[in-house]
Amino acid sequence: MSHSLQAIRTALRCRALLAASLAALLGGCSQGSISFLDPQGPIAQAQRDHFWFVVLMTLIVVAPVILQTPFIVWRYRYGGKGTYRPHWDRSRWLDIAMWGIPVAVVIVLAVVLWRETHQLDPYRPLESDRQPLQVQVVGFDWKWLFIYPEQGIASMGQLVLPEDRPVAFQLTSATVLQTFFIPALGSQIDVMNRMVTKLHLQADNTGRFQGKNMQYNGSGFHRQRFMTQVVDDAQFDDFVAHARRDGYRLDRQRFTQLNEKSDATDFAAMLGIKNYQHSDLMAFSPIPSQLFDAIAHHAPIDWTSLTPSPPQNRKAMDERMSPSNPIPVPPDAEENTHDEAEDNGGEKAT
Numbered sequence: 001m002s003h004s005l006q007a008i009r010t011a012l013r014c015r016a017l018l019a020a021s022l023a024a025l026l027g028g029c030s031q032g033s034i035s036f037l038d039p040q041g042p043i044a045q046a047q048r049d050h051f052w053f054v055v056l057m058t059l060i061v062v063a064p065v066i067l068q069t070p071f072i073v074w075r076y077r078y079g080g081k082g083t084y085r086p087h088w089d090r091s092r093w094l095d096i097a098m099w100g101i102p103v104a105v106v107i108v109l110a111v112v113l114w115r116e117t118h119q120l121d122p123y124r125p126l127e128s129d130r131q132p133l134q135v136q137v138v139g140f141d142w143k144w145l146f147i148y149p150e151q152g153i154a155s156m157g158q159l160v161l162p163e164d165r166p167v168a169f170q171l172t173s174a175t176v177l178q179t180f181f182i183p184a185l186g187s188q189i190d191v192m193n194r195m196v197t198k199l200h201l202q203a204d205n206t207g208r209f210q211g212k213n214m215q216y217n218g219s220g221f222h223r224q225r226f227m228t229q230v231v232d233d234a235q236f237d238d239f240v241a242h243a244r245r246d247g248y249r250l251d252r253q254r255f256t257q258l259n260e261k262s263d264a265t266d267f268a269a270m271l272g273i274k275n276y277q278h279s280d281l282m283a284f285s286p287i288p289s290q291l292f293d294a295i296a297h298h299a300p301i302d303w304t305s306l307t308p309s310p311p312q313n314r315k316a317m318d319e320r321m322s323p324s325n326p327i328p329v330p331p332d333a334e335e336n337t338h339d340e341a342e343d344n345g346g347e348k349a350t
Contacts, residue, residue, distance in 0.1 A: 035183050040209055040230070041202045043120065044186035050116050057109055061102050122187050122199045125168065132166035132200070135159070136292035139171070139178040139191045139213065141261045142220030147292050153243040154250060154291075157264045158281040159228045162236040163206050169199040172296040174259065176217050182228050184209035196296050203230040223263040227279035239283075247285030252303055254284075 039045040076082040118124075125132065136147040147154045159182075161167055171180055171191045181188035185201045203209070213224040231239065248254065248271060257270045268276035276282075288294070289305040 036186050040184040040205050043201055044184055046120055047186045057105050060105055122189050126166040126200050126202055128166045130165045132168040135167055135169050137169055137171040137180060138295055139173040141175045141218055142224040143264045143267060144226050151240045153247060154284040154287050156282045157226060157279055159226055160239045161203055161230050163230050163232050164204055166202045171197045174295050177215055178213045178217055179215040181214045182209055182211040188214055206230045220263050243283035244285045247283040250284040250287045
């Protein structure tokens, strides 16, 4: 009797542990789409369809093995009802099935893989009636800088994208090899020093989607994450306007701090931002012209291209950023109109 009670208690504990695990997984998914299995763009959608197609094709070979193995073991067990055939040699039809079906599956997979590899080439622009948004991505230790060259701004902590518009990424690393990945939008790609890679994505729905570095690059690797904030066109225009008006001036001193080994939270502390939390938005404006090219090719940065910003009425730094809120505001904004002649001259991006 005591053994039965112990078995029941053990089963209940296992069931409770399983329920808690499922709740934790579902809770994590509720914070935003974090997998290509919940696609939020055409690339992730195509990758999910490709994944399930490969799974189903593979099951044509794997499923019979999984299902028939226990049946064969049971039927031909000692004392079973299977016919004993000690002189059995071969079966032509069995040989054809065992070899022909896997060969056919491999051929189909090869053809589909070849076709979809070219269709999902990250360098291939997406077909759309809208002009793609240009975004330049620079990987540091351990943070990402997102440059919007057409808007003349940059951001960190959040990558803000407009809904239903293609995005053309150019990516490079200011340090070591990294990989850029937004699972909900698809296509992980390497980011390398002194090299420029390209990626084309699109978000079909508004929302918050996690992005990350998938390549180990030191002790802060696990903190090199960001939030992709997909908004409508009006909110994106508000983001650009706020960044231009209230953004931090990305001058020589702040770029030097940017190159230090730190995550986004540490960098926010260097800027004097209070109560900054991971994946909050920091915006920069103005930024040096051709900053991305200078970093990618280790060329001198043109600090003379920074133009003084007029004084603004600034808010306190204790508010967290939301898509409809102003971006965190630099405490030294009133002093940003000083002459930066001392910043002139060449400095190589490292």
